[in-house]
Amino acid sequence: MHISEGVLSPSILATGGAVAFAGTAIGLKKLDYDKVMNVSLLTATFFVASLIHVPIGPGSVHLILGGLMGILLGWSCFPVILVALFLQMIFFQYGGLIVLGANTTIMALPAVICFYLFRPWFEKNGKKRQVAAFSCGFLSVLLSSLLMSLALFSTDSGFLHASLLIIGAQIPLMFIEGIITMFAVSFLAKVQPEFLQIKVL
């Protein structure tokens, strides 16, 4: 999911950067500073998640956990993902500084969309919360790969074939993310229910 330096066109980079900037500003504004420790724990989770490689399917994919960030944090997932991606860039050489904005948007925007779609269900206990969590994990990967393909496609229409391949390669990941998000949420609900209450709206 990390687009490398020098692949995207300047206009796409600028758009991605602008969205990431706006999202980060909103996210920081909405962030409840009493929960800052919980938020940083989630940042650390996101930071490490990309090291888990999923050896299924034709491509090489890794966990993202955007859905989990989205459902728990709402708009605040923008600063979280920005910080985590920045550190991944420094420590693991994933992505790059110029594409940081675009990469943040690709992963954080779907998370926010998932938040608005599923948070009402998420507030309730029981089956509905599990369904919401699974859908969050599933949909965030789907939307992320769509956004990524769109970014590549608008840079160079020759990437169309590759773009379709990306979405195909992410299909197993969609299910895996859905299941992991579901388990993470039900685990948190049992052990640390206040973790789920990081309300941002």
Add this chain to the structure above:
Amino acid sequence: MKRSTLVKAVLVTLFVLLNCPTSQAHKIRIFAWEESGTIKTETKFGSGRSGINAVVTVTNRENNEVLLSGKTDDKGAFSFPIPETAKANRYNLNIVVNSGDGHKGSWFLDAADYLGTGPDTTPPAPLSPDTPKISDNQQPSSSTYVINDQQLSRLIESALEKKLAPIKRSLAEQQEKKPTFQDILGGIGYILGLAGIAAYFKSKTKP
């Protein structure tokens, strides 16, 4: 009690994570080395899978002039003879791989790496007529060959070439830095530090 369960779960997850041998994520890398007149490249994803059908472009690093391009085969390998212009002008090469799905990697190959340290001053010469002949009073046996200096150095070079090729390859492969335990801990440390800074400013604004 509940908190300790959470801490345990986090620790177990971290342990599993850090011991997972295939926990390398999505990134493409290419490495190149020279082997008896051809430049060989190998493309791999961060996970260790070969990068199949990725486009490799070779450019001159000084002016970005494209020298040649091609596609990797089903083992992620791509090799090409050293271009004559590059050989003549001692270009420093930039070998770029683009897998088409947003991943790009590059490898710098200096002229010294593929041409040796000095300009090639010993062109392969045919046996010169003034090769020292076996003197007539010695018994010429059919199993004795006389080798002049140039031939000897060429023989040694080709033998070394053959023996050194795998070493060159693995040296090239090892130049790529993989995420280490320290990197992961360092990143987590930074995140906690940021949280600390946020908490500090928060505590200042509170009356």
